[in-house]
Amino acid sequence: MGVTGSPTNIHQGTRTRGGIGESTLRxxxxxxxxxxxxxxxDMWHEDMLWGxxxxxxxxxxxIVSIDTSEALATPGVHAVLTYDDLPTSVKNYGLEIQDTPVLAHGKARHHGEPVALVAADHPETARRAAAKIRIDYRELPVITDEASxxxxxxxLVHEGRSDHHAGHVPHPNIVHRQPIVRGDADAAAARADVIVxxxxxxxxxxxxxxxxxSGLAVPAEDGGVDLYVATQWLHSDLRQIAPVLGLPEDKVRMTLSGVGGAFGGREDLSMQIHACLLALRTGKPVKIVYNRFExxxxxxxxxxxxxxxxxxATRDGKLTHMKCRIVLDGGAYASAxxxxxxxxxxxxxxxxxxxxxxxxxxxxYTNNPPCGAMRGFGAVQxxxxxxxxxxxxxxxxxxxxVEFRQLNAMEQGTLLPTGQVVDSPAPVAELLRRVKARPLPPERxxxxxxxxxxxRALPGGxxxxxxxxxxxxxxxxxxGLKNVGFSEGFDDYSTARVRMEIVGGEPVVTVHTAMAEVGQGGVTVHAQIARTELGVAQVTIHPADTQVGSAGSTxxxxxxYVTGGAxxxxxEAVREKVLEIGRRKxxxxHPAWATAELLLEDGKVVTDGGEVLADLADVLEDEAVDIELEWRHRPTEAFDLRTGQGNGHVQYSFAAHRAVVEVDTELGLVKVIELACAQDVGKALNPLSVEGQIQGGTTQGLGVAVMEEIIVDPKTAKVRNPSFTDYLIPTILDTPTIPVDVLELADDHAPYGLRGIGEAPTLSSTPAxxxxxxxxxxxxxxxxxxxPEHLTGT
Amino acid sequence: MDFLRPASWEEALAAKAEHPTAVPIAGGTDVMVEINFDHRRPEYLLDLNRIGELSEWEVGQENVRLGASVPYSHIMEHLRAELPGLALASHTVASPQIRNRGGVGGNLGTASPAGDAHPALLAAGAEVEAESVRGTRMIPIDAFYTGVKRNALEPDELIRAVHIKKADGPQQYSKVGTRNAMVIAVCAFGLALHPETRTVRTGIGSAAPTPVRAKAAEEFLNAALEEGGFWDSRTIITPSIAAQFATLAAGACNPIDDVRGTASYRRHAVGIMARRTLGWTWESYRGNGRSTEGAA
Amino acid sequence: MRVNFTVNGRQQEADDVWEGESLLYVLRERMGLPGSKNACEQGECGSCTVRLDGVPVCSCLVAAGQVEGREVVTVEGLADFAAHRSEAHPGSGCASGACGTTLDQARRWEAGPSGEQPRDTGELSPIQQAFIDAGAVQCGFCTPGLLVAADELLERNPEPSDADIREALSGNLCRCTGYEKILDAVRLAAARAEETV
Known part of the structure; x- marks a missing residue:
């Protein structure tokens, strides 16, 4: 991997080992x-039940009727819950629009919607009891596309909408509509030499x-509940869970368990409320684990x-105009x-x-499966x-x-259709140049x-x-072009609590955030930032929970960018406080305490000239500095609902791919031979993790290019392939070498000049x-x- | 649910006679998926893992007697010379972990049209050794598959072994899936040249309610090879013969549209695989095998 | 029913096992060994891979009753297994529960300082160390199964080609890494083994 770009502006502690820019290990x-x-x-508790x-x-x-009597009478069953058992008037949840019933009421809007819950002493007991619940459905015609x-x-999928988009959409079965109009596309089209x-x-x-x-809910003696789950955003979960349970937020204590990947799929709630309801009803810990089908x-x-x-475009290759219409199927509930x-x-x-x-x-809104966040989020399509x-x-x-793209490539200073100016490096042409300049993999x-x-080297494997x-x-x-961070005026902030103290004569830093580590390596980077900023080798990452302020979503x-920034x-605040204590003591x-630029390095206070003024151990002694602060990126604006104008995004992210494939043209089978990527990351805080993100994102893009698709029957709106037998994701034999070329062109608005990286490679991989x-x-x-059918005309 | 653990073949037969609804489980690669996903709750599970002889094979003069539970990985490693088609088919089965557990007996018991072993068995020629407390019978492979996931076994019978003809000529196996590993067949094709009898046999997987032979294609090719003197001359098969063979093979399919592929693609792909596997085996027969056999 | 078998060199007994339970469930929920993972329960992901009498299998597809009297090695016992390999028998692994994660342990879990090993790295098998060093671990859910499969590959074939590695690991899905770092890790472990010979 080559890393090139302009050096970024770092004022503190770059000399401490294990700081930013190094490939420290997880x-x-x-x-x-x-x-x-x-x-x-993996959570387990004495006496726990299975939900x-x-x-x-x-x-x-x-839903005409639900009869749970037989299920309830099953030995080993501790509770059976339906909509009627929900404890408060809040019976829906949702990320932005609270349109999702905790348990279906009156109507089922999609295949697989939760209708009832069972808690039992063994998962098989719970399954058998669930099978005894009798539900009388009166089927309705399914809405599956724009026409229907x-x-x-x-x-109407949702009667009587009152959400904040209801007023401006052309039809109640449209969740949201966002036009963007700039210039005069029709007039510009008249100037085009070619139109495609x-x-x-x-x-x-x-x-x-x-x-x-999956997760485990444990009822607490104070009437609250402790919930251990895998999620992308603890506080967003909490905000949606607590009202349904009728509990104040401080009585729903959430701890992040190990998260086996997320990619957007854990932004919405799944089993969280269900487990809590069953735990509170039975007074016992309840574990819920979905299998792959579920x-x-x-x-x-x-x-x-x-x-x-x-x-x-004009004959000389300049784009004149673009018109587009994008219809996204959101499925039965709004989600994201x-x-x-x-x-x-x-x-x-x-x-x-x-x-x-x-x-x-x-x-x-349709009766298809609900759709929402996934890596790339609207930009991918x-x-x-x-x-x-x-x-x-x-x-x-x-x-x-490639030349055509380069000729029209965005750069720093480009005005976007939203009227927003791209105010940091946008090396689109350079990224393309780099992937194109790579030698091609050998033939045959x-x-x-x-x-x-x-x-093994051929299509079909x-x-x-x-x-x-x-x-x-x-x-x-x-x-491709991806935004970074939450946009459209959302108050996108994070919170970090940092504590420095002396343990066994050595300075130790504890970083506590609610950031969901889903595999991306945020915990690695937080420790690196703390080392860089505080010059302390020993950094402990506290488990993520709701005892600290929100970190926003992973x-x-x-x-x-955001929790790293926090x-x-x-x-920085801890450092100032430590220096203040040092000055006091x-x-x-030494005059340098007052006059010099002071840094923390290797457990010491030093001048920018390198002179050691004091050990942190002597500065702090038995005093701990403990500070929790919020941090937010530059504010963004909502897009105008008619024109789409507005400074809606905070940062952009760019990646380019070159794909080399071999296609068995007779059988329509594809082998991707190489999928080279070049991406600008602003500043690689952890180069090894950066590569991992790019290669992983690239592979998810490959998957949806040649194999991944949930197939929904258009007649019934039922999912036809809910398993890893028929929903295929790439194996190691489907995945090519993925050489990565990383640029580091600093975005001066971002911490360390960094640029969010996780999603951009998922965009361009598929079209490449x-x-x-x-x-x-x-x-x-x-x-x-x-x-294969598309490639063979069958 | 009861878990029966016979320690010997005789005990297994007795258990199956006593509980004809008992579901035999060996590698577990079909049965456990159905249990884990709550698709099946058999009254009895009949574990065959403790019966060592089911994992053994004997190479005889004419046949290989392959124990029902010999894992695919062993077939790949040890029976490549005797059963080249089945060895190639075994290599396409799911994943290394599955190949370490699954065997041909399970494939036959499940009798899914997508089972990977079937086309190779049909092409090689085989008999299923089925046994019950009433006795043993040999079921010709052509009579074994009776419907979608149905076979000729009686409720009290268990598969003890499969007797597969030792290869007397080149054999090939191809399977189309939409992933380069660990994939269920969209369709599959097995072909075996039998120079001793101057015949060709085929097997088609996942393109009809049961695994089938492309009999019209075989008959056409047998006649064309005989008439053209190809078995003796070992010359390249005329492209028109290969094309007609492929067309007839495709015509032997009676496929459906499903999430894995369309019926018309299946027909098309079977035709392509028929032509290619014929080309590979014939080149091998001509003595040019190394460059064409494929190291699957 | 009752099932007796050896896990990571230690005799174990499970009582009141439902006949439809898989080996995976027994390991995870009855023996406190949740290292083998429950990603698909249909043999399509490899995250539950264990050695059954030395052979890598998907523990989700082995009925609990089938392991009676047999030997199982899980990721929790992999380091010991690798350490004892030269003696040609599996070593003694963790005691029941000692390797699992109780709620208390989970509550106490803290990520240690990166770049520093909170314990003697000698306790890891070479393939485990290589996965860490090469950046082959992200969310880590596929990792235990991959480690068991990769360790067995290197046992069989100490100098695998890239195609050999890909074939041997083609039954183990990973959704995070794009597999590049996993390949790197196996190459690294192979190269390190060669250096020490």
Missing amino acids: PDGILKVTGEFAYSS HTLRSTVAHAE ATAPDAI SGEYVFGMQDQAFLGPE SFFGHVHRHPAKLWYEHG SPAVVGNASSLSVGPYVIDDVDIEAIAL ACFAYEAQMDKLAAELGMDP QWEVAGEQADV LSNTTHGEGVVRGIGYAV SASRQT VKHSC FGTY VLAAIRNATGLELNRTPVR
Whole structure:
């Protein structure tokens, strides 16, 4: 990996080992490799019961009656709960719109919606009891797409909407609509020498985190509950859980358990309230663990989308205009749909300069599975479509697709369709140059001299479908634009509590945040920041819980930026306090205490010239400095509901990919040979983790290019493949080498100049693979994932 | 649910006779999925793991007698020469972990049209040794599959072994899945050349309610090879013959549309695999095997 | 029913086992060994991989009753198993419960300082150390199964090619890493083993 860019401005403590910029190892690594790390499904308690969720077997129906008597009479069953058992008047929850019933009431709106809960002494007892619950459904017609959702006589998925989007949407089955209009797209179109358009389809992707939804709720003596769960945002969960339980927030004490991946799928609640309800009802600890089948119903998915795009360009290759319409299927409940709409519309232009645009994005209410947050969040679907458009335009113009993109690439200072100026580096053209400049992987790698063809290097892999027959290579490029952090005027802040004290004669720092470590390595980075800022080797990361202020969500590529920023901010305050104590105690002994720039390094107070003034042990003695502060990034603005104008985003993130694929053109099977990525990360706080994020994100993009899709029956709105047998994610044999080229161009507005990195690689990976497959086959391929049927015309 | 743990084959037969609804479990790779996902709650589970002989095989003059529980990984490693088609098929089964547990007996017991072993067994020629307290019978593989996930076993019978013809010529196996490893067949094709009888046999997986042979394709090819004197001349098979063979193989399919693939793709893919596997085996028969066999 | 078997070198007994329980469930919920993971329970992810009489298998697909009298090695016993490999028998692993995570332990869990090992790294097997060093662990849910599978690969094939590694690990899904660092880790462990020979 090459790391290049301008040095960032660091004032403190860069000389302390294990600080930022180093590939320090994960603090939870040993526990994770020995099997001792406590994931949410590993929780165990004496006398605990097992919770089980009974889910609707139909997608849209009136619930005429529920009979739980037989289930309740089952030996070993401690409780059976339905809507009627909910303890308060608050019976719904939701991230932005509280439209999701804790348990279905009167109506089931999607396949797999929770209807009843059982607690029993063994999971099998709970399952058998659940099977005895009799539910009488009266089925309703299903709403599955825009046409059925907005038909004049369409059944409303949610009657009597009163949420803050209800007033401006054109139909009650549209969750939110965000147009963006800038310039005059029609007039600009008249100047275009070529115009290309296309309709694109993006399938429903699942986060497919490996650790299923799970947790343990333990009733407490004070009438409250202790909840151990895997989530992305403890405080957001808490805000939604407590009112349903009828408890004040301080009586719902949440602790983050080990999180087996998230990728957006844990932003919404799953079993949290259910476990608490059962625990409070039975007075016993209750554990709930979804299996993989249930997990597919237990969390929202990436919005499937239909996207219509038109672009124009002049003969010399300059983009004239863009019109697009993006229809996202939000499914039965709002989840994060409004924000996904905001992203899809505001990022629909991609990393290109286009002055005249006419954009509309909507999300539908349907009876399909609810969709919400997944890595890339609205930007992914758009990137797939606009990158296909770029290739089409380049082909129409007879230009090289990379040169065409570079010619139109956004840069620092570019005005976006929202009227926002990109005010930090935007090295789009450079990222493309880097992936293009890489040497290509050797051809025909399956041929081993004098040996049999190695099918592991061929499309079809171990299935032995080709020994080279029909195999054609293709190369494709793509680049994407992602926002970082929560946008549209959201008060996006985080909180960090930092404590410095002397233990056994050595300074020790404890960092306490509510940040959900979901695997991304935030805990590693927090320790690095503390070392850099406080010059202390020994840093302890306190478990994340709700005993400290909110850290916001582990999503939107924001945690290193925002909670990292909060840790830095609190460390700075601790440092000032420590120096203040030092000045008070020792200021009279050395003039430098008053005059010099002071740093903390290697457990000492030193001048910027390197002179040691005091040991921290002597400064603090038995005093502890303990500070909890909030920190927020620059404020953003809401987008105007008619024009889409507004400084809606705080930071942008860019990645480019080059995909090299080999396609068995006769069987329609694809082997991705290499998927090179270049990304600007502003500042790599932990280069090893940065690479890991980029390679992981790239692979999720690959998955939705060639295999991943939740298939929903359009007639019944039922999920047809809720298992790892039929929802396929890439194996190690499907995943190519992923060389990574990291740029570090500082964003001066961000801590250490860093840029959020987690999502951008998920955007451009998919269209790059699609472009490469098109290049190999000559097919148009307007939908992802590509299936063998699409490549063989069958 | 009761868990029966017979220590010997005789005890297993007795248990199955006493409890005909008992579900045999060996590798567990089918049964446990159904139990874990609450798709099945058998009254009795009949564990066959303690019966060591089921994991053994004997290579005879004509046949390999393959114990029902010989794991796929052993077939891949030890029976490549005798059962090349089945060894290739075994290598496409799920994952290394599954191949360490699963065996052909389970594939036959489940009789899923997508079972990976079936096309190879059909192409090689095999008989299923089924036994009950009433006695032993040999069920020809062509008569074994009776419907979707149905087979010719009587309720009191267990599969003891499979007798598979030792290869007398090149064999091949191909399987289409939408992932490069650990994937259930969208469709599969097995082909075996039998130079001793101057015949070709085939097997198709996952493209009809049961595993089937492409009999019309076999008959056409047998006739064409005979008429053209190809068995003796060992010349390259005329492309038109290969194409017609492929068309007939595709025509032998009676597939459905499902989440794994469309019916028309399955027909198409079976045709391609038929043509390719014929090409590979024939090149091998001609003596050019090394460059074409594939190291699956 | 009652099931007796050896886990990580130690004789274990489980009582009142429901006949449909998997080995995975018994390990996780009855023996305090939750290291083997429950990601799919259908043999499609490998996160529950253990050695059963030395052979890597998905413990979710082994019926509890089938392990009667047999030997199981889980990730919790991997370090000891690797340490005793040269003696050609599995070593003694953790006592029942000692390797699991009770609620109290979970409550007390704190991430140690990064870059420093809170205990003697000699307690880790080479493949475990390599996974940490190469950055092959993110969320870590796939890690135990991958470690068991990778350790067995290197036992069989000390100098695997990249294609060999990919094939051997093709039954273990990882959603976080894109597998690159996992490949790095196996290469690293192989290279380190070669150095010490």
